[in-house]
Amino acid sequence: MKKKTTLFVVASVSLAVIAFAGFQSMDKNPSVQDSGQVIIEMDATFPNFSTDVVAKKASLIVKGKPVKVVKTFSEGENNPITEFSFKIDEVYKGSKSNEEYISVFQDGAPNNDYDTHPIMELNTEYVLFLEEPLEAQYTMVGGPSGKFEFDATKKSFVSFTNREVPQAQLKSLSVAEE
């Protein structure tokens, strides 16, 4: 009887150890080393402001193109920002002039941007709703809520937040200043 009890105990403990080892190996990706892989992932939530709201919040509304990446840097820890030189083609609100260049700052960097607010592409036309958190340095109101790219099939400027500004209505944006 003593032998049976001993066998039972040993078998139970062995089974537990084998099962535990099995669970441990189950949730590890065999293609990654156990010492850990350093990765930075960024999952950001941006505002979904309506066009009316961004128009009211903006001190400057322009159409134009980013022509150059001036620099990328981190605003604090792990907060990549890209500074663009942006050439204005048309002004709908604010006191800038056509052909003028301004500095526009966007969250993210060319190789490290947010899926919900991808970095502007150089020499692509955008309508931007901008605010000026620091003198002469502009950011898009509500991130992607303030960045519109031309969609030829819709004949509208469309944001990543699925808002539209038809091309024919761009001039009416200047009414927002009143």
Place this chain on the structure above:
Amino acid sequence: MKIRVKLISLVTCMAVLLVPIYAYAHTVTETGSEADGWIIGTHAPTKEPKFWWTPGTPDKWKNRLNGGNSYMYSETSNNLRVVNSTALETNNYIENIGKPFATWVARVVTMKTTGQHKESWHMQFNTKYDDDYTDTQWKRIAQHELGHVFGLKDLYEDYNSSLLMYGYAGSYSGLKTKDLTGLKKIWGF
């Protein structure tokens, strides 16, 4: 005496078998898609990951996170929540910040992963938008960020705009069926 020994062995065996089930998520093979209404990324290694507040975090932000945490816990049938701890016990932290150029409302930054697990992450709320959302909206935003901690990625197709994991804030109203489906793929509850 013999019966006692057998009982103790059985209980020990069962305890050791069950601990991994409750602590660890299994390896997830599905990734999902916008069409599915859920996309899976890296996730915390346990159902109750720990975090600490950076010193000086105002109660307002703690209450918002706690509200979102309560929503997450109850809507996952009391399975998933973060647990307040100290910097000695975990590298994960939560804070509010205000920076001139950041335009995101909130975010989760994962600093280190091992396989599918987030080993070190931090969550941030942007004070720039303090007045743009009500407390209730902020709690739901916090719940959305917890969705990232527990393994769900952002969605950005318009047809997913009613889901908690839609990547643009303002209209969240909790976990929907598709959000839950994604979480269950990871956590099996």
